[in-house]
Amino acid sequence: MRRIVLAVASTVAGLVLLFSYRTSTNTGTGTGMAATAVTSSGGSSGDGSSGVSSGSTTLTGSEVNTRWGVVQVQITVNAGRIVNAGTVQLPDHNPRDVEINRVAVPILNSEAVAAQNAKIDVVSGATVTSDGYIRSLQSAIDAAHLS
């Protein structure tokens, strides 16, 4: 279990770094990135509907300033598998953000779980932009294999 936690910790940090990379190179706004430390609340149980039991670990990425505001990612892992993934913080201060978030948050939750159930290796869809990547199913699949 210890190994798994470490692997996931680096994954979350990796995602956070990835996400911040683009915003920091493409916007003039302050994108001072939060430290990429990852907190682990071991043993927390996710929602019952996804079958998360007491052996799961929830990992929360640090807050990252993006063009649209602060984003924070959270992944729940059980026995080396992502059983839930989501964002604990997303910007909601303008209509476009709200529109994005209304759609994006449920996607991340259901797709990350569905992907592993269906053993999907890769996802094809209308072009995923960098900004949408962190919320995409592909990012969850990538996360499972970034070493």
Place this chain on the structure above:
Amino acid sequence: MTAWAAGSMSRRAWVEQIMGMPVSLHLRGPRAAGDSAVEQLVTALFAHLRAVDALFSTYRADSEIMRLNRGELRLDACDPLVQEVADLCAEATRRTDGYFSAELPAPGHPTGTGTTAGTGTAAGASAGRRWFDPSGLVKGWAVERAAARLTAIDGHDYYLSAGGDIAAYVADPVSPAWNVGICDPFDSTRVLATVPVRSGGVATSGSAARGAHIMNPRTGRPASSDLLAVTVTGPSLMWADVYATAAFARGSDALAWLAGLDRTAALVVTADGARHATPGFGGAEPARRSTSDGQRQPTADK
């Protein structure tokens, strides 16, 4: 290191931001993780993609494409890759009855909504003009060429996906295919089908991810398609992508046209939510069955 790896097959992923989108590379095989030669190859692959982007980007004022469009560079003085792409774009226009075109309204054109065939706005073009924007072909072309470098790693499987357009390869006949999930454009919380792919390309065009971004070259306006998404599989990612883009612009008779293409299969989702697949579209089935919401199985429709 790879606490995730299941079974004996080592698998490793890399992700980089190139061409304004995430590019994911997955490698499967005994040397996938922790091999310095493999790492070098992967580094070179991403560097190659960045170099191609520098050549073709419509976001970069100093790219050859932008210099070409400003009249500072003639096509015959461009990098041979630019000339190769220009030839391929002409062929793509022929193969698609004009539904794919790299001759697009320049940004700032009254009907331009900013993006055309996967590209974005770029400054410096005057209104009403048409310019050469091969972006709709370059991505698939570049990804397919870059991915082919990975065959140098003997006995390894790979896929390279740029924003959801995928070049895949499975080296060993006994290895499992890559399972490609096709996003449901009508409800993107679902994967509407999975397709096993051993070798070739998978590309999806549609309006789901970024709003209308495909132009109908025949009208110069955003495609007012009655399609939500078109996914095309075939031996070449570049052509799969071109065909998907053209089919989307073509609209209602896209399926019949796609069915007539050699070694090409497709899944089309129409605006009413109906799904139709060409006879060759393999493994099309809902990844998650719902009970009574009227989901239809992809059906042969020719």
